[in-house]
Amino acid sequence: MILKSSxxxxxxxxxxxxxxxxxxxxxxGNDYLIDLRLQYPIEKAMQSDDVEDTLSYAEVFELLKAIMKRPAKLLENVAGNIVDELTEAFPKIEGIDLKLTKLNPPMGADCDGAGVELHLINDKTQ
Structure with missing residues (x-):
């Protein structure tokens, strides 16, 4: 088998x-939900069983937590900061799918949330 993406x-x-x-x-403040999928080469970790050969989701979480502590006006700005800081901290990231949802948006609608969704490819790794 050939690993095409991970x-x-x-x-x-x-x-x-x-x-x-x-x-x-x-x-x-308000409550927010983040779904994050990072395309990352994990083939070496599949063999080594060593966290140094992969991307630690605990480290990713700490970065998210730091960014979400900063006040901002727009979800778009926060999402942009997340992808910029992720790619700077972890340059092997090949792609990012990010969904940032405000769970109780103040717009008078009965809904589960509103937000932004980004799909990016790191052209430096492709």
């Missing part, structure tokens, strides 16, 4: 953060 993912990570256009959202 991914590390973190699904359904919840944060309370201070993101929003309105002052109240940046004061009170």
């Amino acid at each position: 991914y590390i993912y973190i699904k359904g990570v919840r944060f309370h953060a201070y993101i929003g256009v309105g002052d109240l959202e940046r004061e009170v």
